[in-house]
Amino acid sequence: METLTQPVQNSMKPGKWLNSSCKMCIHSCTTRIHVSEDGVINKIEGNPTSPSNNGRLCPKGNAAILRHYDPARFRTPLRRTNPEKGPGVDPKWVPIGWDEALDLVGRELKKTLDEDPRKLMPAINDFQKLFLWAWPAALGNANYLSSVGNFCGGGYHPMNGFIHAAFAAANDVNYCNYWINNGGGDGFSSHLHTAAQANHVAKARVERNMRVVVVEPRLSIGAAKANEWVPIRPATDRQFALGLAHVLVAEKLYDAKFLKKDTNAPYLVGPDGYFVRNGEGKIYVWDAVDKRARLWDDPEIKDFALEGTYTVDGKPCRPAFQKFKDILADCAPEQMEKLTTVPAATTRRIAREFAKAAQIGSFIEIDGRVLPLRPAAYNYYRGAQGHKYSAMANHAFKLVNFLVGAIDTPGGHVGVTLDDQMQDIRGGFGTIQAGENGMLQTMPHQLHPEVPFSWPPNETHLMGFFPIGVDPGHLTQHTLANADKFGLDYRPDTLLMCHSNPLWNLPGDREQWYAMLRDMRFIVAIDILPNESNEWADVILPSHDLLESWNMTMIEPPHHEGMCLRQPATPPLYDTKSEEEIFYEISERLGLLETWNGILNFVNGFHQKPELLLEPTRKYSDREIAERKGKLWNGQDLDWYVEHGHAVTPRRPEKWYRPWEGLRLHFYLEDIVRARDTLRQKMEVADVPFRHEWEWGDYQPLPTAVPDPVHHERADFDLYAITFKDIQINFGESIGNPWINDIVFKDPVHTAVLLNPKAARERRLDEGDIVRIESPYGSIVAKLALSEGVHPDAVCVSNALSRVATQNTGVRHGGGNFNQLLPANLRHTDACSGQPETVAKVKLTKIASVPEAVAAGNSVFGQRSGRIGGKGRAH
């Protein structure tokens, strides 16, 4: 037998364990890191003391070591020597010192700011250091090149702000028994704290027999594990939800008590879409017993009417619920089936099962508080809501939950805060406040305060024109291409990117984005690894990675709260700096140090505890900022966090369940009508020339079944292209990491685009064909695989195929970026929320010769790929 003096398994080698947290996606699962005696990081595990991820990590979290030791990492500040810029063009970097690099960046940014601050576009996307997002405020400039937020949730985040006064939402896995997932991977493959949520959802599925129904065009992981997969034509999720709502209302399977008592559903709506108010602004309801109008808070009300048509003060009006019921008259499952292809009988059955599972009328006592128990919830995310009429889509999904009384209840659909400091301390977005007329104060702005309207627009993304949306970064392409129409009296010429890859993330024509970047006078990127965007930079400022830096955060935990420590496991491998230090150095060079400290005090909530305040003229390290954030949460210093790793606890029930108790929720969104009219007035006053073509119909207080414009593309574009991620590539850049590549490119769903065999036969296409996928806006090339797990109208493109060749040789070309197929224009952007359409109508054409980039050895398709169906092993 072999005798060993040293252990061979990494976690058993002599060394030490450190508590930290993960950043391989945007969320923050807690970890423990093993560092060997010679200082090598050789194992990362989940921290078993956290009740959130319970010691578990997803494949990405398990792969962090190879990002740390990736030989492609930026090792020093770099300066471009090749004046030619382009995709795949070698910048011919030369190393420079930090002083030289920061002086150069400071000088160039100063020059731009002195000319016109609007010409500097920041793209700052580190989700775990959200305070960095506020840096542009120091410039007095909101002209970001935003590449996040609007894509995942232009309509999603504001709608959560309207309904829950929160950033995101989740089904309550603690009690849910009937879980509908529509176009989202929660609990299986993506979104909020994936490893943690998969852990809790698996327990609910197996130990409690929670039923899972997944509504999607593609058989995702969730669909494969579900009790039922409901295939649906892409971009028709809203119509499916309205079909469910139709059944719930028509068959009186709704929670009338909740709607009457806890929502504005009984408030009377006039013909102008506004609530009917008295001279003092108080809203009327109809008393169904006394058959007369009363003010909403009249103690004499015997029963709130939800239905009927009335006249109050000479105005015809109806309760908001009746307005919705009128819309639903045209939303019978049989009608919706024509668009969704979901059999009407299926929709009717699911609606009835859902209502039954919701146990309307039941209660549960939690911590001495009696709460409605509604163990059925409809969850959704990017795929379901990423459409032109996104605000309406989001609202429709929420209303299904409203009808059974499952908003913010145990077992129901519950708001999730972006950062719990917001709720308790920051006093801004995410707080529960009383609004007018007994209603919850809506909080549609979850990422930053409203950007004021301006004409000509100060922002090329037109954020001032989306007063209740999320920054529509893609519109920068549209406005720059039509500068005269949009009255642009400046042209951005400077770009600052920080952990941002807009060229990968943004929809629209690649050539136009390339042209915009070529026009830039100066580009600086703060990053770790080469990617599609930072290869255009003039200067690279390399930052520490997640194993070399300090941080304190807890981002979007679906049912926990607290703080997670990140601490360096080793000294920096290379000549890198923390993002905090880099922004301090740049701010100082721009004369903005005091302003930046003031902003940091505000956005981190330090002003709430004066002893934590940053002094105006000092520069602080990542460690010092992290320590303050920890102290703000629970008063503990950094030593405590180093010992414990985190302060994660299950979310307190009073914050989790009905934190708005006593206020009414917004079943009907009058705020959207008001936002429309306010914007219209501003555009009239400013005489904005395109105000008459603005899509005013997108602002609806209740969702309708009007089809999204993507369905009206030319008939020869006869398929719908969608993109998808799985857990191995959830959020952010993963491809290029050898361990991720090793599992992703052995999985047949990620090595070719997927088409239903019947759809392939009809088009005389077959497995292995190389096809051009062409939309009215662009095209990509791909290899075809046939899959029974695909709706016959859909073509499914894994996100693993959407990276293009860069300076990072670990990234394999997959035939082009899916986002190339999508338009970046106003017609396909929700005027209400800023959400762009994320589905493209396409046609497939078999091509004989394979383009060079796709044939290259570095391409995904150069690799062996498995067959999806049949008896063969996939690996």
Next chain:
Amino acid sequence: MAKWGMVFDLRRCIGCNACAVACKQENSLPDGVFFTKTLSEEVGEYPDVTRSYVPTICNHCEDAPCERACPTGATYTRPDGIVMVDRDKCIGCGTCIVACPYDQRTRLEPEMLNKGLFGDGRLTPFEEQGIGRFTAGTVVKCTFCHERVDAGLLPACVATCPTEARIFGDLDDPHSRPRQLILERRGRQPLPEKNTNPRVFYID
């Protein structure tokens, strides 16, 4: 003495392969080498179709055909049931690879060890520290993370599995979690017709 075994709960497994990556980092596996991985296969026809995810690993068989086939005694079974390979005795003849009905053994070729995880012929500090456990020309496979188990820890794949689809424990203990699950949910061994008596069971 415990007899270690594992149960795979197919209802829980989501095919994410966190197990495979955890194993790679725990055991410093060369690129392309897996001690465990999850297979997936589409089953059925649209719209009545699903995808099965099936984790696989060395089954640490009670009657291990690899051990019987090994001409040098390099493959042996520890008293606790873990089937091991002694690299000092392994001559890389590959007989065990042919004998294993589960395709769980890999012969390390020199280029596997030399090319590095990033394929550039250079080893990262992580690899430099870990690669010494391997000898080119010998055969490797899952060891149930024998050193972790000896220290009272769970195998790395079990510890990380997000859905707790891998349940590890003493198959000789009638009260152990794997034994209970095998009983309650009628655990099945892979390829029982091979008469290998695997210490790995599947439940669904």
